[in-house]
Amino acid sequence: MMKCPRVILFLFWSKMIFAQDIDWQHFKPLQSAGKIPKDFTELSSQKYQTGRKEIDENARLRVRKTQDQFFLKSNFIIDEVLHSGRVVFGDPVSNYLNTIKDNLLEDDAGLRSKIRIYTYRSTTINAFTTNDGIVLITTGLIAQTENEAQLAFILSHEFQHYIHKHALNGYVETRQMAKGRGIYKNLDPNEIELKGFQYSKELELASDSLGLILFKKSNYSTDAAQRMFDVLLYSYLPFDETAFTREFFNDEHYKISPEYFLDTVSAVTAVDDYDDARSTHPNIKSRRSAIIKEVNASDDQGRQLFIQPEEYFTEVQKLCRYENCILHLNNSNFEEAFDNAYLLQQSDEENIFLKKTISRALYGAALYKNYGHSTDHDVYYKDVEGEAQQIYYLFDKMPKKEFTVLALRYCWKAHLDDETDATLIAMCKDLATELVIKFDLTAEDFKDAAAPPDTSVKKPAQDILKTNAGKNKVDKIKTSEMSRNSDVAYWRYAYVSFRKDDNFNQLISGAGSEKKAGSGLPEPRSKNDRAYTLGIDRAVIVNPLYLKVDETRRDPIRYEAAEQLKIELQQKIQSCADALDMQIEYLDTKQLNDDEVDKFNNLAALNNWISEELDHDDVPVINSGNELMQHLEAKYNTGHFAWIGVISFHEQKQYVGGYIALSFLFPPLIPFAIARAFIPKYNTAIFTMVADGTSGNFEMQYSNVVDSRDLSSIQKSNIYYIMQQMKTKPEEK
Amino acid sequence: MKYFLILAFVSLFCFQSRAQVPGYMGKGLALYYNPAVFISIYPEPGLNLRHDFSADYTVSKSIAAGGSVKLVSTRIKDAVYYGDYVNGVQEIFEGDIKLKGPAFSVYLKKFSFRKRGYISPVGHFNKFELCYGSYTGNTATLTQNSNENPHIRLEYLGFNTHHTTAGFIYSFGRQALYFDRLFITTGGSIALMLPTGSASGGLQGTGGDETDYRANASARMFGYFLFNINLGIGFLAL
Numbered sequence: 001m002m003k004c005p006r007v008i009l010f011l012f013w014s015k016m017i018f019a020q021d022i023d024w025q026h027f028k029p030l031q032s033a034g035k036i037p038k039d040f041t042e043l044s045s046q047k048y049q050t051g052r053k054e055i056d057e058n059a060r061l062r063v064r065k066t067q068d069q070f071f072l073k074s075n076f077i078i079d080e081v082l083h084s085g086r087v088v089f090g091d092p093v094s095n096y097l098n099t100i101k102d103n104l105l106e107d108d109a110g111l112r113s114k115i116r117i118y119t120y121r122s123t124t125i126n127a128f129t130t131n132d133g134i135v136l137i138t139t140g141l142i143a144q145t146e147n148e149a150q151l152a153f154i155l156s157h158e159f160q161h162y163i164h165k166h167a168l169n170g171y172v173e174t175r176q177m178a179k180g181r182g183i184y185k186n187l188d189p190n191e192i193e194l195k196g197f198q199y200s201k202e203l204e205l206a207s208d209s210l211g212l213i214l215f216k217k218s219n220y221s222t223d224a225a226q227r228m229f230d231v232l233l234y235s236y237l238p239f240d241e242t243a244f245t246r247e248f249f250n251d252e253h254y255k256i257s258p259e260y261f262l263d264t265v266s267a268v269t270a271v272d273d274y275d276d277a278r279s280t281h282p283n284i285k286s287r288r289s290a291i292i293k294e295v296n297a298s299d300d301q302g303r304q305l306f307i308q309p310e311e312y313f314t315e316v317q318k319l320c321r322y323e324n325c326i327l328h329l330n331n332s333n334f335e336e337a338f339d340n341a342y343l344l345q346q347s348d349e350e351n352i353f354l355k356k357t358i359s360r361a362l363y364g365a366a367l368y369k370n371y372g373h374s375t376d377h378d379v380y381y382k383d384v385e386g387e388a389q390q391i392y393y394l395f396d397k398m399p400k401k402e403f404t405v406l407a408l409r410y411c412w413k414a415h416l417d418d419e420t421d422a423t424l425i426a427m428c429k430d431l432a433t434e435l436v437i438k439f440d441l442t443a444e445d446f447k448d449a450a451a452p453p454d455t456s457v458k459k460p461a462q463d464i465l466k467t468n469a470g471k472n473k474v475d476k477i478k479t480s481e482m483s484r485n486s487d488v489a490y491w492r493y494a495y496v497s498f499r500k501d502d503n504f505n506q507l508i509s510g511a512g513s514e515k516k517a518g519s520g521l522p523e524p525r526s527k528n529d530r531a532y533t534l535g536i537d538r539a540v541i542v543n544p545l546y547l548k549v550d551e552t553r554r555d556p557i558r559y560e561a562a563e564q565l566k567i568e569l570q571q572k573i574q575s576c577a578d579a580l581d582m583q584i585e586y587l588d589t590k591q592l593n594d595d596e597v598d599k600f601n602n603l604a605a606l607n608n609w610i611s612e613e614l615d616h617d618d619v620p621v622i623n624s625g626n627e628l629m630q631h632l633e634a635k636y637n638t639g640h641f642a643w644i645g646v647i648s649f650h651e652q653k654q655y656v657g658g659y660i661a662l663s664f665l666f667p668p669l670i671p672f673a674i675a676r677a678f679i680p681k682y683n684t685a686i687f688t689m690v691a692d693g694t695s696g697n698f699e700m701q702y703s704n705v706v707d708s709r710d711l712s713s714i715q716k717s718n719i720y721y722i723m724q725q726m727k728t729k730p731e732e733k
Numbered sequence: 734m735k736y737f738l739i740l741a742f743v744s745l746f747c748f749q750s751r752a753q754v755p756g757y758m759g760k761g762l763a764l765y766y767n768p769a770v771f772i773s774i775y776p777e778p779g780l781n782l783r784h785d786f787s788a789d790y791t792v793s794k795s796i797a798a799g800g801s802v803k804l805v806s807t808r809i810k811d812a813v814y815y816g817d818y819v820n821g822v823q824e825i826f827e828g829d830i831k832l833k834g835p836a837f838s839v840y841l842k843k844f845s846f847r848k849r850g851y852i853s854p855v856g857h858f859n860k861f862e863l864c865y866g867s868y869t870g871n872t873a874t875l876t877q878n879s880n881e882n883p884h885i886r887l888e889y890l891g892f893n894t895h896h897t898t899a900g901f902i903y904s905f906g907r908q909a910l911y912f913d914r915l916f917i918t919t920g921g922s923i924a925l926m927l928p929t930g931s932a933s934g935g936l937q938g939t940g941g942d943e944t945d946y947r948a949n950a951s952a953r954m955f956g957y958f959l960f961n962i963n964l965g966i967g968f969l970a971l
Contacts, residue, residue: 531794575758579758579759580759684850704846704850704852705850706849706850706851706856707845707848707849707850707851707856707857708849708850708851708856711909713757713855713909713911713913714851714856716758716913717757717852717855718850718852720755720757720758720759721755721794724755724759
């Protein structure tokens with residue numbers, strides 16, 4: 001009888017995991033569903049107050065203080081993550097993970113109800129557990145795992161972090177180390193640092209061992225747990241190793257130059273006993289050794305890789321891999337996005353979503369090259385191992401012009417597969433404009449017939465040496481350039497198949513006419529402080545930000561004060577809007593009711609949009625979230641989304657004593673030195689960014705740093721000025 | 734006529750201000766009572782006080798333009814002026830002379846937007862003011878028997894005591910706004926106020942006493958305006 005509700009629950013979950021068929025051709029990012037959990041709506045300060053009740057009253061005062069500090073910081077920081085738009089709940093992946101949790105904790109209803117698992121949309125390979133029972137599993141990790149049992153082992157490991165309060169204990173211990181107290185007394189900083197890593201590794205090993213005990217209570221295969229360490233060892237590589245050749249781009253006319261392809265790629269060099277002295281996690285060998293005895297002691301007979309139907313896992317894994325395509329583009333990791341989509345294409349060659357991902361990756365990389373922009377996470381091809389190295393090499397070595405030609409070729413082909421996609425057309429237009437304006441190319445520069453000469457054969461090194469014999473450096477470079485731009489250069493045959501396509505010809509000639517009209521290339525985004533006149537009557541205010549920093553305090557970030565001030569900021573925005581007779585709608589995660597999951601998803605989409613847009617900086621790349629923005633535009637009856645924020649600083653005075661001492665050398669300066677010492681120094685930055693959902697660009701970027709504390713009048717005068725610029729209609733010409 | 738001109742000048746800014754001017758939540762007209770005070774050392778320790786009523790209007794995000802009325806009130810201490818001889822005895826005025834009158838100014842208040850981020854009418858400002866004032870000297874306290882020689886004591890000055898002054902005032906300060914309406918202003922000012930009109934024009938009497946008076950009054954006025962501390966209140970009206 002007791003099992004009956006569990007069976008019903010299981011069936012219910014099975015239905016819930018894939019409530020709808022997934023449209024892989026038009027794949028959309030993971031979205032939350034159902035009621036919003038309290039984790040997302042409760043104020044961080046309330047969570048902090050609840051957490052404080054756990055403080056050990058019998059502990060020493062300084063330990064109690066450290067624990068208090070932990071509850072304050074952790075709750076606010078974790079809430080930042082939960083509200084980042086990257087964490088989803090009620091989605092197929094989270095639902096699936098929760099069913100694994102139910103399997104693992106079948107006999108522990110108490111723990112089962114305390115642990116909440118959410119999916120973290122991130123390509124990194126990781127899992128996190130908070131002190132109050134939230135477990136976040138990244139899509140990057142799920143994309144790499146091989147079966148349900150491996151996921152179950154990861155969850156078992158994470159549950160131990162929660163059960164044994166590793167986060168809290170780790171924080172207290174780290175503070176002890178930082179202060180050089182107790183057993184850390186008289187140690188040099190290097191030793192303390194190593195002790196810190198050692199302590200972290202001990203917690204990880206303990207979680208592995210204890211996690212395995214919990215894991216073994218279920219019917220999951222213990223061999224899979226052991227194999228999980230191999231998966232982790234190679235997790236820095238893409239989820240599959242498939243060779244990438246130039247045939248991917250080539251056809252009968254266009255044969256990409258072999259000089260952009262490596263003869264051999266670097267071998268995979270991962271070893272399991274790497275030096276982990278400065279790592280928070282033990283090396284794979286140590287982790288495997290810690291559990292091997294226990295694994296070998298148990299009989300794997302009858303144990304399963306999948307307790308739920310295998311298709312569920314396959315579907316969830318595929319979902320995460322598709323999701324990672326979006327995330328890589330979102331992070332401007334073009335090579336990884338390309339590689340991820342390429343690998344997925346091996347099993348679904350004609351998938352239009354994957355073609356669009358590759359188009360976007362090529363388009364983004366081309367514009368980044370042309371604007372000389374690099375991302376924070378650029379990886380040099382020599383640092384890449386395995387088959388993926390070929391893609392990095394191609395992206396790195398192919399010159400701008402040829403890469404832009406290649407990108408346009410692929411984008412146009414994708415456009416022909418889905419002519420309704422407005423983003424593909426826009427990307428083709430951008431690339432054509434780049435070719436015509438930046439590289440001064442016209443339609444006549446491309447061949448429209450005839451087979452290319454034999455440029456596809458890579459010349460042996462001896463031949464090249466022979467050709468260059470007796471030439472100096474400049475001559476060699478010039479010869480190479482001439483060959484690249486010769487009349488028979490391979491890239492001139494990129495569009496042979498499209499030259500009879502009127503739309504394609506119009507695309508090139510259209511870009512040419514824009515050149516004549518003096519416009520064309522998208523303008524780099526303006527950052528000056530001119531007054532804007534946007535003529536907006538209605539706008540959506542997205543997650544206002546309030547950050548308060550007081551450098552004179554031991555804990556400079558004033559979390560609690562900022563949360564309250566953020567609520568007041570919202571009231572100020574509203575009063576300014578009222579004064580301007582402007583309609584506004586708020587989207588703020590902490591002010592949502594639990595049935596407003598739709599708004600939660602909208603906020604996530606907007607957060608992802610702005611994070612990508614800021615990443616692009618001044619490169620006018622079409623944001624991968626633009627389509628979602630256009631959807632939101634229709635929904636909120638306005639295309640204008642504004643991010644408004646206030647950051648308040650109280651600066652720490654430097655060299656105060658020195659100034660006073662120096663002033664005694666010249667007494668008239670004494671009052672000034674005293675004033676400098678005792679008059680506090682404040683700064684308040686008020687900023688806004690307004691996005692236009694239709695064009696997918698920022699239409700306003702404004703910031704003002706005021707030499708003052710964050711007085712209400714200072715905030716209001718600035719917010720009013722910002723909103724007035726939004727409201728004021730441009731003068732008619 | 735000059736009152737009319739000042740009003741017209743202020744109105745000019747008001748009517749020409751465009752809709753884009755933010756002000757404070759759309760309000761740009763502010764009224765102030767901003768008395769100027771400073772410690773006076775000469776001729777005896779005390780406090781100089783000048784009542785100052787002003788109004789200004791925000792004309793751009795960093796500039797407010799306005800005008801003020803200042804009530805000048807100071808005195809020439811222990812003045813001695815010699816009159817005519819009447820039957821061989823000299824007329825002498827001995828005592829304090831009160832200098833009183835209105836002064837008017839027009840000003841531009843520049844809020845530091847670019848450097849310090851302030852939007853008019855809140856925050857730190859520099860004020861540049863053109864001031865014109867007129868004042869009349871009236872006898873106040875008469876001093877007794879300071880002159881040992883026989884003389885006729887004059888109770889009133891027998892010459893024109895009405896003069897004008899004009900100059901430039903630079904002020905700096907800070908306006909903080911509370912409850913969305915109430916300003917508290919603090920700051921200081923430096924002024925160069927010089928006598929206006931011809932030095933010889935309109936002089937009456939003999940012996941150069943009127944010239945001395947004029948010089949004394951101008952010097953007093955110069956010192957009265959020279960350095961001041963401003964501490965006032967204001968009201969954000971419209």
